[in-house]
Amino acid sequence: MELTSEDVLDILRLLDGLPYNELTLETASFRLSLRRSADGGWTQATEVLAKPTVSADSRDPTPASTAAEAAPASTAAEAAPASTAAEPAAAGLIDVRAPLLGTFYRAPRPGAPPFVTVGSEVEPDTVVCIIETMKLMNSVTAGTAGTVAEILASNAQFAGQGSVLMRVKPPGD
Amino acid sequence: MILRRILIANRGEIAVRILRTCRQLGIEAVLAASDADRDSVPARLADSVVRLGPAAPGSSYLSVEAVMAAARAAGADAIHPGYGFLSENPVLARACEAAGIVFIGPAAPQLEAVGDKLTARQHATAAGLPVAEGGEVADAPEAARLATEIGFPVLVKAVGGGGGRGLRLVERPGELAGTVEFAMAEAAAAFGDQRVYLERYLPAGRHIEVQLLGDGDRVIHLGDRDCSVQRRYQKLIEEAPAPGLDDHLRRAIRGAAADFGRHLRYRGAGTVEFLVDPVRRAFYFLEMNARIQVEHPVTEVISGVDLVAEQIWIAEGNPLRIAQDDVLLTGHAIECRINAEDWTDGFRPCPGTVAAAVFPVGPGIRVDAHIQPGTPVPPWYDSLLAKLIVSGQDRAEAVARLRAALGRCEISGVATTLGLHEKLTASPEFEAGGVDTAYLERWLSPLAAGGGRG
Numbered sequence: 001m002e003l004t005s006e007d008v009l010d011i012l013r014l015l016d017g018l019p020y021n022e023l024t025l026e027t028a029s030f031r032l033s034l035r036r037s038a039d040g041g042w043t044q045a046t047e048v049l050a051k052p053t054v055s056a057d058s059r060d061p062t063p064a065s066t067a068a069e070a071a072p073a074s075t076a077a078e079a080a081p082a083s084t085a086a087e088p089a090a091a092g093l094i095d096v097r098a099p100l101l102g103t104f105y106r107a108p109r110p111g112a113p114p115f116v117t118v119g120s121e122v123e124p125d126t127v128v129c130i131i132e133t134m135k136l137m138n139s140v141t142a143g144t145a146g147t148v149a150e151i152l153a154s155n156a157q158f159a160g161q162g163s164v165l166m167r168v169k170p171p172g173d
Numbered sequence: 174m175i176l177r178r179i180l181i182a183n184r185g186e187i188a189v190r191i192l193r194t195c196r197q198l199g200i201e202a203v204l205a206a207s208d209a210d211r212d213s214v215p216a217r218l219a220d221s222v223v224r225l226g227p228a229a230p231g232s233s234y235l236s237v238e239a240v241m242a243a244a245r246a247a248g249a250d251a252i253h254p255g256y257g258f259l260s261e262n263p264v265l266a267r268a269c270e271a272a273g274i275v276f277i278g279p280a281a282p283q284l285e286a287v288g289d290k291l292t293a294r295q296h297a298t299a300a301g302l303p304v305a306e307g308g309e310v311a312d313a314p315e316a317a318r319l320a321t322e323i324g325f326p327v328l329v330k331a332v333g334g335g336g337g338r339g340l341r342l343v344e345r346p347g348e349l350a351g352t353v354e355f356a357m358a359e360a361a362a363a364f365g366d367q368r369v370y371l372e373r374y375l376p377a378g379r380h381i382e383v384q385l386l387g388d389g390d391r392v393i394h395l396g397d398r399d400c401s402v403q404r405r406y407q408k409l410i411e412e413a414p415a416p417g418l419d420d421h422l423r424r425a426i427r428g429a430a431a432d433f434g435r436h437l438r439y440r441g442a443g444t445v446e447f448l449v450d451p452v453r454r455a456f457y458f459l460e461m462n463a464r465i466q467v468e469h470p471v472t473e474v475i476s477g478v479d480l481v482a483e484q485i486w487i488a489e490g491n492p493l494r495i496a497q498d499d500v501l502l503t504g505h506a507i508e509c510r511i512n513a514e515d516w517t518d519g520f521r522p523c524p525g526t527v528a529a530a531v532f533p534v535g536p537g538i539r540v541d542a543h544i545q546p547g548t549p550v551p552p553w554y555d556s557l558l559a560k561l562i563v564s565g566q567d568r569a570e571a572v573a574r575l576r577a578a579l580g581r582c583e584i585s586g587v588a589t590t591l592g593l594h595e596k597l598t599a600s601p602e603f604e605a606g607g608v609d610t611a612y613l614e615r616w617l618s619p620l621a622a623g624g625g626r627g
Contacts (some may be wrong), residue, residue, distance in 0.1 A: 055221035134522035
């Protein structure tokens with residue numbers, strides 16, 4: 001059972017006349033915490049405690065009982081490959097890291113030539129790839145001048161925040 | 174026909190919103206969830222969950238095949254597509270028809286009529302609606318000729334775009350050729366349709382839209398909404414009714430929208446969007462969204478109509494149960510979109526994990542959200558966390574309540590646009606009401622220049 005917003009307003013009407021500033025209600029399926037704030041208004045924090053009932057997997061013939069016991073969804077952080085701990089850069093190479101987590105794209109759109117390839121000369125403000133996060137395309141710049149020495153991330157693959165996407169060899173080395 | 178089991182082919186707050194109505198109507202709700210959403214708030218609230226596919230939307234929420242497989246696995250007799258994703262996709266509507274599953278939305282031909290933005294313009298003209306000067310251009314030279322005729326600035330729009338996507342502003346003739354070529358390549362990649370068209374741009378216009386309900390025979394409107402507070406064509410604050418519109422103009426806009434719906438013999442819930450020139454007191458058809466919209470709650474609050482319930486009622490094959498004269502709009506409602514974005518850093522998206530989510534509660538306050546402590550905010554989907562909808566007897570009361578309500582919101586773990594809403598709603602221009610679509614960028618520019626703004 002869950003409470004509707006009308007139920008919560010009814011509870012508030014009761015609380016308003018009582019000398020309490022806080023109420024926490026917990027059942028097997030939810031937790032509701034109501035608090036009176038400094039301006040006299042109320043806040044609520046709700047938590048749905050019920051676990052999802054996985055009825056079927058439309059693509060996988062796993063029986064429903066097994067599916068229900070499956071591990072909870074991997075969080076964004078867990079899903080990110082641990083490439084932050086990638087092999088150390090060869091001496092003198094500078095890492096280009098993902099400024100935020102998302103999908104790595106080497107080209108501005110499918111079928112277009114990549115921004116850079118190994119051997120490309122770059123300036124600090126040269127766009128070397130795109131990281132798509134939450135439907136927004138974010139350009140990533142080289143951050144340093146030099147020559148692209150290695151491209152570690154694969155196109156259209158997920159990149160964790162701070163993971164090494166490519167490495168640049170500074171000029172004059 | 175009575176629907177007994179609905180598959181919700183969406184996620185986030187709109188999935189929670191649809192679930193709520195299903196529960197009230199006694200309809201079993203099955204959620205189709207990607208691997209990233211298997212433990213989400215809507216997954217916990219749903220009667221049951223079907224795996225839709227991997228986290229990447231192309232293989233889950235955007236895959237007609239995956240959605241149809243989920244509907245069959247769930248034994249659903251209808252699919253509610255929500256907004257975004259496949260909500261306006263005629264291929265899904267036709268697949269449903271072929272499978273004997275009800276698509277809760279308009280018929281495929283109507284989706285096609287408004288999905289192609291040029292066809293929609295032609296329908297608007299046929300229905301007697303004013304459209305902004307413009308038309309299709311096949312290449313840069315043709316664009317140059319048309320732009321000279323209509324005058325700069327102009328918007329280059331993708332025929333397959335919409336909802337603020339596939340739009341580019343050109344302020345000077347020298348930028349036109351390059352932008353048109355780029356826009357065509359981009360449209361081909363993003364929408365599988367390289368066609369673009371030009372439209373005269375109104376720098377100080379207002380974005381006003383009208384909510385429609387139709388049953389294929391009769392069409393009614395539920396008043397207007399103002400969505401002018403936007404950045405890069407993405408709405409941040411919406412309100413109903415549109416403030417400071419004179420009665421004559423308001424009546425004309427609402428009437429035009431209903432005419433458009435009647436012309437299409439529209440069936441379902443939909444929104445006709447207009448650009449309004451407050452100086453010339455003129456308005457122009459922009460596009461129609463053939464689905465429930467993010468900002469639908471402001472209309473629900475002032476009309477007392479549950480739009481999702483009406484969608485289901487219409488999808489069951491019933492005639493409209495509300496007549497135009499039954500629609501009574503009272504009070505004023507404002508919605509703030511709370512996104513996981515760092516607005517102080519170029520609105521950088523902030524995936525992560527929600528640590529705390531505290532919302533205001535009280536009379537005139539509605540919160541449509543899908544977060545609680547521990548909710549992951551995955552990088553694959555849009556950044557909307559919650560919508561705060563506040564109403565009052567009039568706009569002044571709604572604004573006062575909204576300011577107090579925003580002060581009681583607290584979300585931690587990810588950056589949000591809450592601080593922006595607090596500052597914006599405290600600004601004198603917002604308080605006065607009736608800002609234009611360039612207002613937010615103007616307001617942000619001193620911040621961008623490092624000037625700060627209290």
